[in-house]
Amino acid sequence: MSDQLALDGFGAAPQPTDGLYFALFPDAETAAAMARLTQTVCAAQGLSGWPVKAARLHLTLHELGEHVGVPEPLVRAALAAAGQVQASGFELSLDRLLSFRGGHGKRTLVLRGAGDDLALHHFHGELGAVMARTPGLSRWAGKPFTPHVTLHYGRQAVDEQAISPMRWTAAEFVLIHSTLDRGGHNILGRWPLVPP
Numbered sequence: 001m002s003d004q005l006a007l008d009g010f011g012a013a014p015q016p017t018d019g020l021y022f023a024l025f026p027d028a029e030t031a032a033a034m035a036r037l038t039q040t041v042c043a044a045q046g047l048s049g050w051p052v053k054a055a056r057l058h059l060t061l062h063e064l065g066e067h068v069g070v071p072e073p074l075v076r077a078a079l080a081a082a083g084q085v086q087a088s089g090f091e092l093s094l095d096r097l098l099s100f101r102g103g104h105g106k107r108t109l110v111l112r113g114a115g116d117d118l119a120l121h122h123f124h125g126e127l128g129a130v131m132a133r134t135p136g137l138s139r140w141a142g143k144p145f146t147p148h149v150t151l152h153y154g155r156q157a158v159d160e161q162a163i164s165p166m167r168w169t170a171a172e173f174v175l176i177h178s179t180l181d182r183g184g185h186n187i188l189g190r191w192p193l194v195p196p
Contacts, residue, residue, distance in 0.1 A: 011193070016066035019178040020188075022076065022082070022127060023058040026149070028047050031057045034111065037166075038151040041097065041109065041158065049154025056185050059092070059149050061124055061173065062131060064140050070177060075188060077136035082191050084125040084130050085173075090194035091118035093167045094149060098160035109152035111166060120147055120170075123193075127173070169196065 026034065035054040042051065064078060094111040102108060113120075124145050131141035150165075171193055179188040 001058045003181070004162040017064045017068055017179065018070050019176075019180055019182050020025070020064035020071075020078065021178070022061040022064070022078070022173055022174050024061060024170050024173055025058050025170045026092075026166070027171075029052075030166055031055065034149065034151060035168055037097075037163065038109070038159045042152065045111070045156065045158055045160070047152065047154050047156050049152055049156075051152045053149055056178070057136050057149055057151070059147055061127060061144070061145075062140060066180065074136060074196075075175075075177075078131075078132050079123055079189050081137055082127075082173070082175060084134075085127055085191060087126055087193050089171050090123060091167060091168045091169055091171055091196070092117065093118055093165045095163055095165040096160060097158065097163050099133055099157040100148070101157075105155055106148050107154055107157050109154070110148040110150050111160055111163075112148045117147065121145070121174075171195070 025031070031054040033071055034057050035051070038051045041047065042049075066076060067074075072157040092113070094113050096112045096114070098110060098112065099107045110144075126140040137146050172190050173186050173193065174191075175189040176186065179186070
């Protein structure tokens with residue numbers, strides 16, 4: 001029902017309130033370093049807006065859409081799929097700072113890697129393959145993947161630049177329920193990755 005379009009004369013479609021996605025969290029030390037980098041860049045470039053709190057910094061693997069309410073069948077399918085993934089942990093390295101363009105003049109300040117992170121892309125593909133085989137999840141698998149960590153939301157752009165690499169070992173992946181109207185993050189499931 002949440003994806004049903006409103007028909008003329010029947011009122012506007014309700015706005016999504018909840019999002020779901022699979023993600024990787026950096027370790028606490030790396031997240032703190034990312035938050036410090038955000039403060040430094042915002043001060044140096046005079047950026048206004050909303051920095052992402054260190055505890056919420058993450059790299060999204062697969063988005064499962066935005067919904068009106070929590071779609072319990074989709075959550076059950078996602079939990080079942082994630083439980084089938086057997087994968088090793090891997091190293092990540094993000095060494096580029098740049099802005100992504102959003103709608104209505106919005107900009108997001110992000111960290112990216114060089115694009116040759118084969119282990120990350122391999123894991124993304126493994127999870128996507130399991131999703132594609134899981135009833136109720138296949139429509140969310142196979143979407144374009146641009147790995148990044150969002151640091152800040154605002155309206156000013158920052159030119160792409162190299163930074164000292166932010167590195168961490170992905171030791172687990174998680175399923176996140178995001179409350180869009182309140183900015184909350186709830187972890188619905190955690191799955192460890194075999195130590196590399």
